[in-house]
Amino acid sequence: MKKHIKKIKPNTELAGPGKGGDPKEPCGPVA
Amino acid sequence: MKPIELRRHNEIIAFKAEDDSITAYHAYNLEVAEISPESFAQMTPIAITDGAIPDVKLPGNDEEKEAFEALSEWNSEVNPNAKSGKLEFGIRTINLNINQICNLKCVYCAAGGDGTYGQPTNKINVEKTLPQLKFFISSLSPGQKFRIIFIGGEPLLHPEAILAIYNYAQEEAAIHKIIPIMSIVTNGTLLEGRTLEIVRSMKIDVKISLDGPKEINDIVRPTKNNTSSTDMTLAGIRELNRDRGNITSFNLAAVCSARNPEALKTYQFFRSLNPDRMEFHFESTEKSSETQRIYLEQMSLIAEEAWNNGGEKELRKILQFDQGFQVLDSQTRIENYCGAGKTYLMVDAKNKLYTCVWAAGDQSEVVGENEQLDHDKLAKYAKPLIELNNCQTCWARHACGGGCMYINKANNGDKHKKDNLFCERTRNLLLVTLSYYKKARTAE
Numbered sequence A: 001m002k003k004h005i006k007k008i009k010p011n012t013e014l015a016g017p018g019k020g021g022d023p024k025e026p027c028g029p030v031a
Numbered sequence B: 001m002k003p004i005e006l007r008r009h010n011e012i013i014a015f016k017a018e019d020d021s022i023t024a025y026h027a028y029n030l031e032v033a034e035i036s037p038e039s040f041a042q043m044t045p046i047a048i049t050d051g052a053i054p055d056v057k058l059p060g061n062d063e064e065k066e067a068f069e070a071l072s073e074w075n076s077e078v079n080p081n082a083k084s085g086k087l088e089f090g091i092r093t094i095n096l097n098i099n100q101i102c103n104l105k106c107v108y109c110a111a112g113g114d115g116t117y118g119q120p121t122n123k124i125n126v127e128k129t130l131p132q133l134k135f136f137i138s139s140l141s142p143g144q145k146f147r148i149i150f151i152g153g154e155p156l157l158h159p160e161a162i163l164a165i166y167n168y169a170q171e172e173a174a175i176h177k178i179i180p181i182m183s184i185v186t187n188g189t190l191l192e193g194r195t196l197e198i199v200r201s202m203k204i205d206v207k208i209s210l211d212g213p214k215e216i217n218d219i220v221r222p223t224k225n226n227t228s229s230t231d232m233t234l235a236g237i238r239e240l241n242r243d244r245g246n247i248t249s250f251n252l253a254a255v256c257s258a259r260n261p262e263a264l265k266t267y268q269f270f271r272s273l274n275p276d277r278m279e280f281h282f283e284s285t286e287k288s289s290e291t292q293r294i295y296l297e298q299m300s301l302i303a304e305e306a307w308n309n310g311g312e313k314e315l316r317k318i319l320q321f322d323q324g325f326q327v328l329d330s331q332t333r334i335e336n337y338c339g340a341g342k343t344y345l346m347v348d349a350k351n352k353l354y355t356c357v358w359a360a361g362d363q364s365e366v367v368g369e370n371e372q373l374d375h376d377k378l379a380k381y382a383k384p385l386i387e388l389n390n391c392q393t394c395w396a397r398h399a400c401g402g403g404c405m406y407i408n409k410a411n412n413g414d415k416h417k418k419d420n421l422f423c424e425r426t427r428n429l430l431l432v433t434l435s436y437y438k439k440a441r442t443a444e
Helices: B037-041 B062-076 B126-138 B159-175 B193-201 B214-220 B230-242 B263-271 B289-315 B319-330 B375-379 B405-412 B420-443
Strands: A005-008 B004-009 B012-016 B022-026 B031-035 B083-085 B093-097 B145-151 B179-186 B205-209 B249-256 B277-282 B332-334 B344-347 B352-354
Touching: A005 B062, A005 B420, B004 B062, B012 B037, B012 B062, B012 B420, B022 B037, B022 B420, B031 B062, B031 B420, B037 B062, B126 B145, B126 B159, B145 B159, B159 B179, B159 B193, B193 B230, B205 B230, B214 B230, B230 B249, B249 B263, B263 B277, B263 B289, B277 B289, B277 B319, B289 B319, B289 B420, B319 B332, B319 B420, B405 B420
Parallel strands: B083 B332, B093 B145, B093 B344, B145 B179, B179 B205, B205 B249, B249 B277
Antiparallel strands: A005 B031, B004 B012, B012 B022, B022 B031, B344 B352
């Protein structure tokens, strides 16, 4: 059977602020 | 890389790039994938303006059924790694208007047209501000971050006030074991002498507003006497670059508009100034879809050039693309475009509190003063913005967070009435980001 979906792995080690400025607030998505 | 032919199957969208590669994105699971042309063919074509879920296209023969089943299966999967980005109440970011006066008069100024918000105020009262900071900082739990963004007006008209507040916030944060993060948004025209010395002495992110080379910037960002401001800003940047002192980053932010459509040129100019990060915002009250089309085209060219200049690292120096990478790598479903009234408040130069940086001076938007919060008014902001703004079916919702209430109100008269241009812009920028995200993570 053909593989129709090939998921790409995120790089969770690169996630999160801290590379220089953290621009998330006040304007921009925030969690 | 210009995304074309957008299609959707429930929570999954997919698009073809010019090279025919197909990128797919699961809007709830925050997953990116490459999908087969057969599965792509089973999806329903949609417009970029469309946030509703289209009808499912039913498959015909066995081959089509198999490609369709693969999509349906992925659609109903739950990604155990994707977390909720729900925000609990707790103010951890504030904007602080150091003053409400400015030495420039930018044509698009959202602070009342002249930096005053309609209420010129020479300098914030430092004695009143310190207990207000103590109130916010002492409300947090040890280990949490507290962010202060100094703004105005032009905050560097009063550098000593910034330093006094900065020092106090550092001390208070240390007492309560809070991590302080400070930034300043300035036009950069006053970065000399004692003012520059103060800026260099602080651990602070410096964001300088600049809209491009002199021939553009002078038109959109003149002084209040209508003379050139660019040479002063560039002299300030040169000085800061000569010795950055303790500053934690140097960033440049541009506003793109009908008067200033050539964002790629601005990007190239910015690179010559060596910033850590760059921002290219679309003028928030612009209503022309043609101006937006040009902006999006330019942003796509910027992404391409940044990628060619240095791959992911260079691309992520640009805020508009880094945001998407952050969401996808952190696997956090964004529920709020900003923390307005939940985690964020604006403090004006009279120590009144608002939920948005651009609401200062609007008495109907006051949600507190000094150390008093009006919890009844703040309760209206408690729900996630994607819910308040009815974004439940939009495929970009968990990367966007529901959009900007200021833009909604400015363009449609209602904080919760979505601005179509904003939605289209956000989705377009996300598509560009997704194609580079796939490229970056496939190469690893």
